[in-house]
Amino acid sequence: MRTIITISREFGSGGREIGKKLAEQLGIDFYDKELLEIASKESGITQELFVKHDETYTNSFLYSLVMGSYPITPDGRINPELPLNQKIFLAQFDTIRSLAEKGPCVIVGRCADYVLRNRENVVNFFITANMAHKRRRILERYDIEKSKVEDFIRKTDKRRANYYNYYTDMKWGEARNYDLCINSSKTGIDGAVDILKAVVQTVEAAK
Amino acid sequence: MRTIITISREFGSGGREIGKKLAEQLGIDFYDKELLEIASKESGITQELFVKHDETYTNSFLYSLVMGSYPITPDGRINPELPLNQKIFLAQFDTIRSLAEKGPCVIVGRCADYVLRNRENVVNFFITANMAHKRRRILERYDIEKSKVEDFIRKTDKRRANYYNYYTDMKWGEARNYDLCINSSKTGIDGAVDILKAVVQTVEAAK
Numbered sequence: 001m002r003t004i005i006t007i008s009r010e011f012g013s014g015g016r017e018i019g020k021k022l023a024e025q026l027g028i029d030f031y032d033k034e035l036l037e038i039a040s041k042e043s044g045i046t047q048e049l050f051v052k053h054d055e056t057y058t059n060s061f062l063y064s065l066v067m068g069s070y071p072i073t074p075d076g077r078i079n080p081e082l083p084l085n086q087k088i089f090l091a092q093f094d095t096i097r098s099l100a101e102k103g104p105c106v107i108v109g110r111c112a113d114y115v116l117r118n119r120e121n122v123v124n125f126f127i128t129a130n131m132a133h134k135r136r137r138i139l140e141r142y143d144i145e146k147s148k149v150e151d152f153i154r155k156t157d158k159r160r161a162n163y164y165n166y167y168t169d170m171k172w173g174e175a176r177n178y179d180l181c182i183n184s185s186k187t188g189i190d191g192a193v194d195i196l197k198a199v200v201q202t203v204e205a206a207k
Numbered sequence: 208m209r210t211i212i213t214i215s216r217e218f219g220s221g222g223r224e225i226g227k228k229l230a231e232q233l234g235i236d237f238y239d240k241e242l243l244e245i246a247s248k249e250s251g252i253t254q255e256l257f258v259k260h261d262e263t264y265t266n267s268f269l270y271s272l273v274m275g276s277y278p279i280t281p282d283g284r285i286n287p288e289l290p291l292n293q294k295i296f297l298a299q300f301d302t303i304r305s306l307a308e309k310g311p312c313v314i315v316g317r318c319a320d321y322v323l324r325n326r327e328n329v330v331n332f333f334i335t336a337n338m339a340h341k342r343r344r345i346l347e348r349y350d351i352e353k354s355k356v357e358d359f360i361r362k363t364d365k366r367r368a369n370y371y372n373y374y375t376d377m378k379w380g381e382a383r384n385y386d387l388c389i390n391s392s393k394t395g396i397d398g399a400v401d402i403l404k405a406v407v408q409t410v411e412a413a414k
Binding site for chain 1: 217330333335380381382383385386387388389390393394395398401402405406409410412413
């Protein structure tokens with residue numbers, strides 16, 4: 001079993017929990033926020049900056065000034081002249097690739113499906129849920145007013161979509177970009193984990 | 208087992224074959240082009256016109272002239288003043304609803320997921336595939352030049368998307384509209400059938 005699994009997810013869909021349970025059941029590593037800590041250590045950029053810029057694309061005037069710069073220097077380091085959000089994306093990019101080199105794992109978010117698109121043995125999942133379920137889940141986990149939760153969900157997904165659409169040539173949440181998309185409201189969290197596991201096994205057997 | 212299954216599909220993804228096999232294995236009825244014949248009988252519009260307008264939305268100047276007309280007359284018939292493509296859509300709409308009333312079945316395409324969106328016990332699937340697989344599949348089934356097949360696939364999907372996006376308030380192929388989207392290139396046709404069957408069983412058990 002050498003499959004690298006990426007999980008993209010709507011905010012509040014339970015994608016993180018599904019990914020974590022899937023990794024546990026398959027006995028492989030799991031990376032969500034954990035990825036930021038590793039990328040920070042590997043790049044020398046502080047973890048606070050990774051958290052601040054996590055899955056966020058901020059258009060910057062500086063970017064237009066450095067468009068001519070190469071992202072990687074001739075000796076293989078990230079060009080220090082790049083705007084910070086670009087550096088952070090590239091540092092995560094490197095970390096995702098090195099994690100995939102190490103062995104099978106589950107990686108949540110951060111354009112991992114795009115970063116690993118030319119690798120063999122990658123299965124890409126996208127998790128959705130009905131708004132009523134996402135509301136309930138976010139209200140249980142965040143200290144937020146009931147009247148503001150839908151707006152919070154929409155804005156978080158908008159941010160994730162902008163980040164993905166900016167750094168890739170694909171569209172976040174379009175079925176054709178993923179090997180399987182599932183609505184966790186219909187199956188429940190554990191039901192979704194079982195389906196995802198079955199898909200990984202089917203894909204491995206089909207080779 | 209009372210589940211109504213709708214299947215939307217990219218052209219060449221094997222969606223029809225997957226739906227047919229799923230229906231056989233579940234022992235339920237299957238409707239793809241069969242739906243046009245039934246809708247023709249029920250509406251009195253000839254089957255040729257259903258075939259000609261099948262999953263095709265043609266914007267018509269006439270439409271703007273009749274926008275004020277009600278689609279259904281006070282005695283429950285389709286308004287004869289509506290443009291033909293609207294009448295055909297409404298006749299299919301009625302047929303899809305009456306098939307769903309009759310009992311569990313698989314319905315392919317024709318906005319069935321949208322038509323049945325307020326019903327209980329509906330599971331909506333979307334089938335995709337990689338371009339290389341779609342090319343091969345279409346070349347095996349249609350008498351078409353190799354150099355033109357990708358264009359034919361893109362145009363057919365564009366037509367299906369236009370039809371869906373026009374008659375519904377959703378976007379064709381967006382993951383969040385479906386309960387499960389699957390790339391049949393990764394699992395194979397029979398692998399996809401098994402996964403879909405498992406999803407139907409999981410959804411039924413989760414109730």
